[in-house]
Amino acid sequence: MKKRHLRGDILLIGGLLLAAAIAFACVFLLRGDGDSVRVTVDGELYGVYALSQDVTVDIRTADGEANNRLVIRDGKAQVETATCPDGICAAHYPIFRDGESIVCLPNRVVITVVTAQSGDAPDVIA
Ligand SMILES: [Zn+2]
Numbered sequence: 001m002k003k004r005h006l007r008g009d010i011l012l013i014g015g016l017l018l019a020a021a022i023a024f025a026c027v028f029l030l031r032g033d034g035d036s037v038r039v040t041v042d043g044e045l046y047g048v049y050a051l052s053q054d055v056t057v058d059i060r061t062a063d064g065e066a067n068n069r070l071v072i073r074d075g076k077a078q079v080e081t082a083t084c085p086d087g088i089c090a091a092h093y094p095i096f097r098d099g100e101s102i103v104c105l106p107n108r109v110v111i112t113v114v115t116a117q118s119g120d121a122p123d124v125i126a
Helices: 002-030
Strands: 036-041 044-050 055-060 067-073 076-082 101-104 109-114
Touching: 036 055, 036 067, 044 055, 044 067, 076 101, 076 109
Parallel strands: none
Antiparallel strands: 036 044, 036 109, 055 067, 067 076, 101 109
16 A cells, blocks of 8 residues: 555656646747847947847957957857957857847856847847
8 A cells, every 4th residue: 555655656746847847848948039139248238139140240348358259140149259268158059049148257248139029129230
């Protein structure tokens, strides 16, 4: 009797884990693709670039010292090269889903995927 009980518990826990995994997958997959990336340097808007257009942007900070090269290719944005010492931003996988971002802390550069629907209309191309 006790053994049977245990098996029931395992099935129940397994079922709950499966349900959680499916819910998580749905939330992740339903997250739409963004249509552009917004770049800020030190909190200031640097530019908005459409993901539909292949482009290379050298993001320079105000003092002209730091430089992150943003490359948009095949609808994905990625930091190709960066002057920051840690290189975390350049190692980041390409982003394209709404809300994803690449942050370069040393250079204070933030690249975030946005969509027109999320209120960040990309009608200003800097
Ligand atoms: Zn960096």
